[in-house]
Amino acid sequence: MKCYDCVQEARHDSEGIGVCTRCGLFTCADHSRVVRLPVHQPKGLGRATSRLPARRVVCATCHTAETTD
Numbered sequence: 001m002k003c004y005d006c007v008q009e010a011r012h013d014s015e016g017i018g019v020c021t022r023c024g025l026f027t028c029a030d031h032s033r034v035v036r037l038p039v040h041q042p043k044g045l046g047r048a049t050s051r052l053p054a055r056r057v058v059c060a061t062c063h064t065a066e067t068t069d
């Protein structure tokens with residue numbers, strides 16, 4: 001699969017490494033951001049958070065949108 005952002009930039013030499021969890025488009029290592037994500041584990045009445053963060057991949061476009069006011 002081709003990275004969507006690379007296709008937009010007419011680059012065709014990249015390999016997609018994953019799928020953006022927000023927009024669902026394929027993204028390459030250059031255009032993706034791997035972010036830490038705390039995992040909420042429902043436990044009885046309360047909610048606990050896992051000590052270890054999970055991770056998710058977002059493309060650069062979505063990452064910018066998520067971190068810009």
Ligand SMILES: [Zn+2]
Pocket residue numbers: 003004005006014027028029030031
């Ligand atoms: Zn790319």
Ligand SMILES: [Zn+2]
Pocket residue numbers: 020021022023024025058059060061062063
């Ligand atoms: Zn995205």
